[in-house]
Amino acid sequence: AQSVTQLGSHVSVSEGALVLLRCNYSSSVPPYLFWYVQYPNQGLQLLLKYTSAATLVKGINGFEAEFKKSETSFHLTKPSAHMSDAAEYFCAVSDQSGNTGKLIFGQGTTLQVKP
Amino acid sequence: ETGVTQTPRHLVMGMTNKKSLKCEQHLGHNAMYWYKQSAKKPLELMFVYSLEERVENNSVPSRFSPECPNSSHLFLHLHTLQPEDSALYLCASSWGQGSTDTQYFGPGTRLTVL
Numbered sequence: 412a413q414s415v416t417q418l419g420s421h422v423s424v425s426e427g428a429l430v431l432l433r434c435n436y437s438s439s440v441p442p443y444l445f446w447y448v449q450y451p452n453q454g455l456q457l458l459l460k461y462t463s464a465a466t467l468v469k470g471i472n473g474f475e476a477e478f479k480k481s482e483t484s485f486h487l488t489k490p491s492a493h494m495s496d497a498a499e500y501f502c503a504v505s506d507q508s509g510n511t512g513k514l515i516f517g518q519g520t521t522l523q524v525k526p
Numbered sequence: 527e528t529g530v531t532q533t534p535r536h537l538v539m540g541m542t543n544k545k546s547l548k549c550e551q552h553l554g555h556n557a558m559y560w561y562k563q564s565a566k567k568p569l570e571l572m573f574v575y576s577l578e579e580r581v582e583n584n585s586v587p588s589r590f591s592p593e594c595p596n597s598s599h600l601f602l603h604l605h606t607l608q609p610e611d612s613a614l615y616l617c618a619s620s621w622g623q624g625s626t627d628t629q630y631f632g633p634g635t636r637l638t639v640l
Binding site for chain 2: 443445447452453454455456457460462501505506507509510511512513514515516517518519
């Protein structure tokens with residue numbers, strides 16, 4: 412079975428500081444991993460995804476994530492936080508067992524950006 | 527309209543009511559999904575449709591009944607709900623149902639069951 416764990420339900424950073432949101436996965440097969448962002452009163456929007464090509468994946472809005480097999484991690488980073496980055500972030504792994512497109516999500520991390 | 531739209535955005539219903547949630551995608555996708563997002567819990571996949579055929583039913587109670595009349599529309603029919611069914615219901619669509627296909631989400635319907 413595949414799963415993801417997001418460490419830290421709330422992360423607070425100052426504007427201009429580094430953003431680091433942690434995600435660890437468990438998978439018996441090479442995983443496909445996703446980061447989504449959810450702004451208040453909106454649906455989820457894809458930030459980036461890893462599909463076994465380059466291990467460093469660049470996404471929208473200046474975010475990137477690095478796939479590290481040895482650490483079973485896929486942490487999301489952004490060098491400099493902006494007030495507009497305040498949102499909830501979800502890490503997800505694709506369930507490859509049934510070929511139904513099923514995504515397994517983590518609990519989510521709320522990012523707060525302080526001025 | 528672009529992307530994935532959902533109506534209504536907010537719904538309050540009693541436990542004996544029958545209501546329906548509607549989702550429409552304008553992306554030409556072939557797969558559509560219903561997710562449930564409850565407070566303090568991860569998003570849960572409820573149903574998957576591919577080319578209007580249900581391919582996944584994730585142990586959802588029968589008081590939730592999906593319908594996919596064509597590849598652009600997805601409904602979730604609700605009846606005899608419980609207060610614990612109060613949640614944000616998200617619809618999503620993707621080109622295919624492969625493991626790497628990106629899912630595009632609608633804004634959700636906030637459901638409150640009294």
